[in-house]
Amino acid sequence: MDNDRIIKLLKEICSTPEPEEKKAFFQGLEDQGLISRRPVVINHGDFLLRQFFYVGKWIWLLSAVLLLCIMGICYGNTGNYPFALTPLLAVEILVETGRSSRWKMAELEYTARFSLRSVMLARIFLVGIVETAGLLVVIWVVRPWFSYSLIRVFLYMMVPYLAASLLGSVYERKNRSDNNWGSIIICFLSSGLFAAAPYYLSSLYEERFTVIWTVVFILLVFSLVVSMRRWICELEEAVWN
Amino acid sequence: MELIADRITKQYKNKIAVDRMSFTLTKGVTGLLGANGAGKTTLMRLLCGVLAPDSGTVSCDGMSVGTEEYRDILGYLPQDFGFYPEFSGKDFLLYMSAVKGLTKKDAIQKTKELIELVGLGDSAGKKVRTYSGGMRQRLGIAQALLNDPQILIMDEPTAGLDPQERIRFRELISGLGKNKIVLLSTHIVSDLEHIADRLMIMKDGQLRWQGNRSAGGEDLEAFYISQIGEKR
Numbered sequence: 001m002d003n004d005r006i007i008k009l010l011k012e013i014c015s016t017p018e019p020e021e022k023k024a025f026f027q028g029l030e031d032q033g034l035i036s037r038r039p040v041v042i043n044h045g046d047f048l049l050r051q052f053f054y055v056g057k058w059i060w061l062l063s064a065v066l067l068l069c070i071m072g073i074c075y076g077n078t079g080n081y082p083f084a085l086t087p088l089l090a091v092e093i094l095v096e097t098g099r100s101s102r103w104k105m106a107e108l109e110y111t112a113r114f115s116l117r118s119v120m121l122a123r124i125f126l127v128g129i130v131e132t133a134g135l136l137v138v139i140w141v142v143r144p145w146f147s148y149s150l151i152r153v154f155l156y157m158m159v160p161y162l163a164a165s166l167l168g169s170v171y172e173r174k175n176r177s178d179n180n181w182g183s184i185i186i187c188f189l190s191s192g193l194f195a196a197a198p199y200y201l202s203s204l205y206e207e208r209f210t211v212i213w214t215v216v217f218i219l220l221v222f223s224l225v226v227s228m229r230r231w232i233c234e235l236e237e238a239v240w241n
Numbered sequence: 242m243e244l245i246a247d248r249i250t251k252q253y254k255n256k257i258a259v260d261r262m263s264f265t266l267t268k269g270v271t272g273l274l275g276a277n278g279a280g281k282t283t284l285m286r287l288l289c290g291v292l293a294p295d296s297g298t299v300s301c302d303g304m305s306v307g308t309e310e311y312r313d314i315l316g317y318l319p320q321d322f323g324f325y326p327e328f329s330g331k332d333f334l335l336y337m338s339a340v341k342g343l344t345k346k347d348a349i350q351k352t353k354e355l356i357e358l359v360g361l362g363d364s365a366g367k368k369v370r371t372y373s374g375g376m377r378q379r380l381g382i383a384q385a386l387l388n389d390p391q392i393l394i395m396d397e398p399t400a401g402l403d404p405q406e407r408i409r410f411r412e413l414i415s416g417l418g419k420n421k422i423v424l425l426s427t428h429i430v431s432d433l434e435h436i437a438d439r440l441m442i443m444k445d446g447q448l449r450w451q452g453n454r455s456a457g458g459e460d461l462e463a464f465y466i467s468q469i470g471e472k473r
Contacts, residue, residue: 041313041342041344042339042344046344047339054336103326105324107319107321107322108319108337111289112312112340112342113309113342114340114342
């Protein structure tokens with residue numbers, strides 16, 4: 001008999017049986033007043049879905065307007081500066097994350113079941129995912145208007161967006177305030193820098209640098225995840241201390 | 242059910258806001274009295290898990306403060322809170338229901354009940370930014386009750402309420418205190434005169450006195466002043 005078979009048999013013999021009357025047991029405890037818990041609570045998936053409707057409507061509107069602007073400016077332009085508009089999309093995520101403390105809702109959200117962390121994570125995830133999806137559609141639509149391959153258009157648009165998101169999130173984590181002006185300025189500065197780059201560093205957009213853009217893209221994704229994670233972890237204690 | 246604070250301390254730079262406080266809260270209404278700056282709000286935040294103590298522990302029936310299961314049985318009304326500007330009173334309660342994990346059906350049901358309970362039935366659809374201070378406070382009280390909490394902590398709940406609203410609030414709290422741990426802080430002694438079962442008196446971050454309300458005698462204000470060592 002081989003090891004795998006022995007392990008499988010031992011698992012079957014030693015495994016704990018499923019409780020048969022678990023529900024009735026806990027109901028009995030509740031009936032006796034020994035435990036008192038609210039019976040039904042929503043799961044994280046339902047929570048995420050419901051948060052979708054609580055993201056500020058102007059966030060969705062501004063995102064749509066920006067994406068349409070990017071598309072419009074790309075149309076008929078052969079230059080590289082339309083790519084520099086994507087950092088402005090990061091403004092919405094950063095502004096949305098400051099909404100709880102700006103409107104003094106953070107303390108209430110913090111003491112609720114799903115807590116401030118979950119609220120923040122849900123908003124970042126929802127706005128981020130919708131914007132990224134929108135940007136991917138824009139990239140696919142505008143690609144024929146450029147002489148670059150799809151992957152290059154993708155990199156030229158995503159790198160500025162991710163760079164602004166990263167710098168903005170680091171700024172917000174280190175300089176906590178009720179407004180988001182600092183990170184908004186960072187996004188506009190990033191946009192300006194990437195708009196100027198084609199004029200001063202035009203060689204960056206040559207095909208031979210695609211590998212560099214790819215490496216930068218991967219590094220930015222990784223750094224952004226790490227930065228956001230740290231931000232969320234520090235968020236609650238930081239709000240009150 | 243017991244909420245136990247064991248030698249909790251919280252210090253801000255050079256000021257000790259809460260200094261080695263120990264007490265046990267059981268079902269009933271406990272009033273926390275203290276002048277402004279005595280450390281009441283810091284203590285309440287420590288009990289809710291909003292602040293982490295520098296030392297000491299807070300727990301309830303084995304549940305540590307700040308855990309999901311603890312927050313599940315907690316209702317909290319902060320001293321200073323706001324609202325998202327686009328919310329009506331009803332929207333606000335529905336939003337808080339979602340954050341508190343109530344199902345959509347329960348959220349609608351509870352919102353309807355609580356809006357009536359706090360007397361905001363006619364204004365439920367109006368934007369919160371048009372509410373008066375008293376109406377906002379009542380909405381805050383309603384959100385604290387959404388999840389049918391076993392522990393209800395209210396920081397200066399009567400602030401901004403007019404005399405009629407105060408009476409209504411007292412009646413509500415008296416009813417709730419029968420099967421919940423209710424802790425409410427105030428610097429107005431008369432708020433607690435008829436509803437508190439127990440009292441805690443704080444000064445300079447320390448617990449000066451705790452005991453049954455009846456031990457405070459008929460003139461609660463005189464008793465409070467004698468405990469904090471100030472002349473009338």
